Amino acid sequence: MRADRLVATLLFLQARGRVTVAEVAAELEVSERTARRDLEALASAGIPVYSQRGRGGGWSLVGGARTDLTGLAAGEIRALFLVAGPSSATPELRVALRKLVRALPTTFRSGAEAAARAGTTDDTDWSRAPLTAAAPHLDALQRAVVEGTQIRLGYAGPGKPAGERTVHPLGLVSKAGVQYLLAGTDHGLRAFRLSRVTSAEATGDPVVRPDGFDLAAAWRSLAAQMEDRMVAATVRARAEPGAEPILEGLFGGRLRIGRSLADGWREIEIDGPSPDVLAAQLAGLGARVEVLEPPAARERLARLAVELATVYGPATAAGG
Secondary structure, eight states, rough: OOHHHHHHHHHHHHHSEOOHHHHHHHHOOOOOHHHHHHHHHHHHHTTOOOEEOOOOOEEEETTTOOOGGGOOOHHHHHHHHHHHHHTTTTHHHHHHHHHHHSSSOOOHHHHHHHHSSSOOOOOOOOTOBBBOOOTTHHHHHHHHHHHHEEEEEEEOOOOOOOEEEEEEEEEEEETTTTTEEEETTEEEEEEEEGGGGGEEEEEEEOOOOOOOOHHHHHHHHHHHHHHHHHTTTTEEEEETTOOOHHHHHHGGGGEEEEEEEETSSSEEEEEEOHHHHHHHHHHHHHEEEEEEHHHHHHHHHHHHHHHHHHHHHHHHHHHH
16 A cells, blocks of 8 residues: 555655665665655655755755654654554554654654544445445555556456456556556556456566556546546426425536526536436436426436336325
């Protein structure tokens, strides 16, 4: 995990005073690009790490080559432990944090330990259902990304049987608590949800990484395409007074509330993947929302109304 590497990088800096990106990469067995990103992340978190270009340059802790962790200010230590603390459920990170605490001045230890306990993560929703499914192949995928090794990936897409393909692992992404593998395939860059991975076997062949590949930028581009598919259709409707909170809970940022009409109702627009999906989502509000456009959404609602009347109408109730 990245938090483990950040702590290990800081300890390496403590021991060496000044290091190069290549030295960090070799010590932690990661790519130079990853090592540089980790050093920049430490600096962004408020740790007194700075880079110096030119011959004899590198990355250093403020204070010179002999500075150790006692050179960190209380606020800087707190920032580091707040970043690492919520992930400290992993055994490796707990060990790294204990080592870091022992390296701190006595006066800072209680504050660092308090910062590590200041955050936690709850991976269930209010119905106690887990928000994220287990990812049993996470370790194998992490190794493949770090070592740059192609993998034979078993994967079951939504509603599809599991299949296998060889992919080029390029990075791991966590979005809203859900983890994805970003990988190159015969059909271009793809994202694979880790909870749907059924197997991961290293092939021994090296990953082919696109020139200038940047994980964050690649994910933003792919996520934008996925988000575009999620909002490919728009319905225009009118909603009765008081329906707005329900609509906001259902659709969030995909809902736009417009002007008030003469009868007190409000104009609304909602984005979604298709008119059929939006109609099905709105059907539960009954007569509180009237869909105006597109015709496909109105037709779908009409069919749903007939189906529901057939199952739940007075004749059925009387017959029961």
